[in-house]
Amino acid sequence: MSTEPKTLAMKFSICSTGLKGMILKEVLEAANRLQLDGVELWDGHITEYLDGGGTTHDLRRLLSEQRLSVPAISTYTSFSQNEAAELQQVQRAARWAKELGCPRIRTFAGHLSSREAPPSLWDSVVSGLSAASAACEQDGVRLVIEMHNNTLADTTDDIAELLNRVGPELELIFDGFNFFVDHQDPLPALDRFYRRIPHVHFKNYQWNHQDWAQSVPVPVLQGDSDHRAILRNLAELEYDGFLSFEYFGDRVLELTQLSLIEVTQELSGGGDDRP
Template structure:
């Protein structure tokens, strides 16, 4: 397998959220075998590693020795479920921001609520916006940024609601782009990428043969073989000269296989584009 750098400068990682059944060392070893540039770390993996006696210094040294970077630490904070959960979400982000500083990670992933925007009441909006503001300030204290994942069934599930979140949340907030999350809601992901590109600091990539009537029957496939046109998204990212991380985000029994196949497809596609061949 060839994963030689392409002229577009994109870097590739795996989301460890899809590998919760593995310990962190196994995840990192798998990423290294797959010749990835980094690992987007689920905060639960870090917590377990530290509970088992590891330190952030040791983890950082392992990452450095194996030339693996951490483009994001992923939490499941949402700031919308209850007052108690709101406080726990904020503490979760604060803890992750501390780890991010220790590991040289630039951002923390959060969700903007846990309900579709069409169902959100003004009080839910207020709760989420206040949570994002508090979490963003906590991240800034550690020199990192807070990034909202664009995701269906959250307040960041349409162009207009994303714009509203950014307007109310302030200029410090970043976005994590996942085109597939718009596809499942029958939305074109490319206009979203165009409109918010300046705020997008990180990208998720996955694809499925998708069953819109019964999502559970959908089948994950390598990113350029599914029903969402990820080839068009990849080409748009290259056109925009995106040079950040692209994290493959799969769940289930084939995470590592699908990540490796997707990496081959994406690097090949970028190489073809770099040679200006059709």
């Protein structure tokens, strides 16, 4: 039996949405110190950098110096409240993505859960996502909606409806924790939509279902959501994309570092034997 360590196919990044108090250069330096492969960039970080006199050429050089790539640019668009302005935001992010060699733009599907949303909201979201997806294609990038509670992409059937109505060019970001908070098993969604999932978010909490504000973020394999099962499923599927750690609060870098250690040990066969 070979004793050679397993090669990790997945790549690892951090969501800069959780580091809004840091300037972009500091975020990139921190990601490099953590030995990550990339940074999922919040579009606000890019805006601040460019407003401060930087260029996308400068940013691409900084990324190269820190040996980092950008698997996604994250916007907070949802196409349910101000479709025209949000389309412009995605178009701008798509131009940046093209210049930075980033393959996709993150968005959300509405601001209400699928069970609460009226047909008019569905129509607005589908129209906005279709226009935004077409705009991204013009710059050679893809639009990805995050699977998220309190949006139209919060159940497997409603995600399927979105994909059917928008078209085959739309992709998904899988976030198992966002199913957990809605008391749903995330694995069926991963299995059902795997071919449309180029990117994954990872976070975990000791979760208080009665008072979400009292929940405590913890390393990804120590929380109430069974992320070990998700990770093993991704490994079995031979997922080789980015797994992006998404934490918020004052322990983002610490939790990312601890989570990276746990995940790499688990994938290398060094995790414990818990089911």
